[in-house]
Amino acid sequence: MADMESMGHVSGVWRRRRREGLAAAPDAEHVRDAAVESGGLGGAATRGVLWMTVQKWITRLGGLATVALLTRVLDPADFGTVSAAMSVLPMVYLLSDVGLSTYVVQVDAPSERALRTAFWFSLGMGVILFAALYLCAPLFAAAFGIPGVTTALRWMAPAILMVSLSSVSIALLRRRLMFRELAQQTAVASLAAQVVAVVLALNGAGVGALVGQLLVSMGVGSVLAIVRARWWPRWGFSLIDLRVMAGFGSQVVVVELVAVARAWGETAIIASVLGATGLGYLSIAKKLIETVQDLSASAIFPVATVVFAKTREDVEHLRSAYHRALSACYTTVSLPLGLVVAAGPLIVPVLFGGGWGTSAGVAQVLALAAVFTMGATLDHGLFYGVGKPGNWLWYSVVIDGLTLAVTALTVRWGLLGVACGFALVAFGATVLRWFLVARLLETRATNIATPLVRAAPIMIGSTAVGLLVVVLTSGFDDLLRLVLVGVAMSLVQVVLAILVEPAVAVDLLRGLRVGRIAPGLVARVEARLPATAAASEG
Numbered sequence: 001m002a003d004m005e006s007m008g009h010v011s012g013v014w015r016r017r018r019r020e021g022l023a024a025a026p027d028a029e030h031v032r033d034a035a036v037e038s039g040g041l042g043g044a045a046t047r048g049v050l051w052m053t054v055q056k057w058i059t060r061l062g063g064l065a066t067v068a069l070l071t072r073v074l075d076p077a078d079f080g081t082v083s084a085a086m087s088v089l090p091m092v093y094l095l096s097d098v099g100l101s102t103y104v105v106q107v108d109a110p111s112e113r114a115l116r117t118a119f120w121f122s123l124g125m126g127v128i129l130f131a132a133l134y135l136c137a138p139l140f141a142a143a144f145g146i147p148g149v150t151t152a153l154r155w156m157a158p159a160i161l162m163v164s165l166s167s168v169s170i171a172l173l174r175r176r177l178m179f180r181e182l183a184q185q186t187a188v189a190s191l192a193a194q195v196v197a198v199v200l201a202l203n204g205a206g207v208g209a210l211v212g213q214l215l216v217s218m219g220v221g222s223v224l225a226i227v228r229a230r231w232w233p234r235w236g237f238s239l240i241d242l243r244v245m246a247g248f249g250s251q252v253v254v255v256e257l258v259a260v261a262r263a264w265g266e267t268a269i270i271a272s273v274l275g276a277t278g279l280g281y282l283s284i285a286k287k288l289i290e291t292v293q294d295l296s297a298s299a300i301f302p303v304a305t306v307v308f309a310k311t312r313e314d315v316e317h318l319r320s321a322y323h324r325a326l327s328a329c330y331t332t333v334s335l336p337l338g339l340v341v342a343a344g345p346l347i348v349p350v351l352f353g354g355g356w357g358t359s360a361g362v363a364q365v366l367a368l369a370a371v372f373t374m375g376a377t378l379d380h381g382l383f384y385g386v387g388k389p390g391n392w393l394w395y396s397v398v399i400d401g402l403t404l405a406v407t408a409l410t411v412r413w414g415l416l417g418v419a420c421g422f423a424l425v426a427f428g429a430t431v432l433r434w435f436l437v438a439r440l441l442e443t444r445a446t447n448i449a450t451p452l453v454r455a456a457p458i459m460i461g462s463t464a465v466g467l468l469v470v471v472l473t474s475g476f477d478d479l480l481r482l483v484l485v486g487v488a489m490s491l492v493q494v495v496l497a498i499l500v501e502p503a504v505a506v507d508l509l510r511g512l513r514v515g516r517i518a519p520g521l522v523a524r525v526e527a528r529l530p531a532t533a534a535a536s537e538g
Helices: 013-021 028-040 043-070 074-086 089-097 099-106 111-146 149-154 160-176 181-204 207-229 239-294 297-311 315-352 358-385 387-440 444-472 480-502 500-513 519-526 531-537
Strands: none
Touching: 013 043, 013 099, 028 297, 028 500, 043 315, 074 089, 074 111, 089 111, 089 160, 089 239, 099 160, 099 239, 099 358, 099 531, 111 160, 111 239, 149 207, 160 181, 160 207, 160 444, 181 207, 181 531, 239 297, 239 315, 239 358, 239 387, 297 315, 297 531, 315 358, 315 480, 315 500, 358 387, 358 444, 387 444, 387 519, 444 480, 444 531
């Protein structure tokens, strides 16, 4: 976790160039950054979160519908095979980039030569890793004990080149806060991929349908990102620039590699004990929880990293913005997660069919674990945005290592045992993050814990009502029961949010522009705010 400034072998010129963001003179990126600032960082951030949320809704709901169809055509072993193969790809993606794109996102002003260096290095690594993955695919298949992984990995290998070609373009779009463009291109790529997956599955492609979905999604998304960024690389490479960027990016890469290694280790442990079928049931449960998270909290991370990077010099402002964002995260995301906890046995059969009942109980426990970890998305963006990935690194090593150890201990009790282990680790990780963030923001850990404590009555109240409705409607059609549970929980969530977290309620009402339709409602909620909070709202 050494700081790059302390590297004794670095020359004075190199250190000066690092502080200046590797920029010798103003360029197009300086102009674009100034345009963002003049347009209002807060407004750009709000629009960014909105667009990323819309994109998540389109891609995840469309993806969920696709999975719901595919589960009726493919069997659990197909999903388990692809899940095992895909657990390898994130590690390869990271090695092809070495965190250089993350450096481009958070640095003050990257020079053209630095951008070219990042591009050509990433492309070169992509070619090498493509060949390595193709040749080593049988070794991964042997490690997982699933022979089909060999073919799946070899089919997936071209995705590495697609990531390498578009990594700098996507980083430029993010640092310019062009999240509308990112959202649009991701939605288009996702929808195209889902169509391909369904067509292939209906024509008996089996595992090939899921692999085709990945390749089309990555290919279309990469092309659109390159075109929209309007940055065309010419030859240029600097070892000095590479060493500076890699000094920061290597810490980011290690963080992600630890997470990928943990996921890979979990996959190997579960596959070796419960087989591809057990892994398939777990992958569907995780897919449901990931969908819920992607429809809400995960939209914050790409925006938060950029915004925190641009406001990191003002600790008080940073602290206030973080606290407010965390409160909103807990108050809003807890609703869909609570719905899974209350109605998981209804959701899974309705979406995936009656043959996936094993995934229901697992999804309920994972949803409970996700309640504790939803703040991790914001914390992740915070540490990267302020330029301290090293702090997040050691946290990741501890928590991911603990998660892997707990998985190895609990797998003997089946998928529910593994899910309960996740929940225990998630609670401990949340407590640890309170102290880490408190130190970074120069405040007390109890202040960081306050948003979760205040949101607890909201989460418990709405989930309890959901469970009650499930019991009272036991004789109804499952789809109707699910609708009734969702409506009841939503109403209770809104009422409790207004009573317990009026500031968050006001933010949400303003963000949705409810004031244009029902100004009286917004005024009544604002009246519940303390005088100091109301003043800050103004």
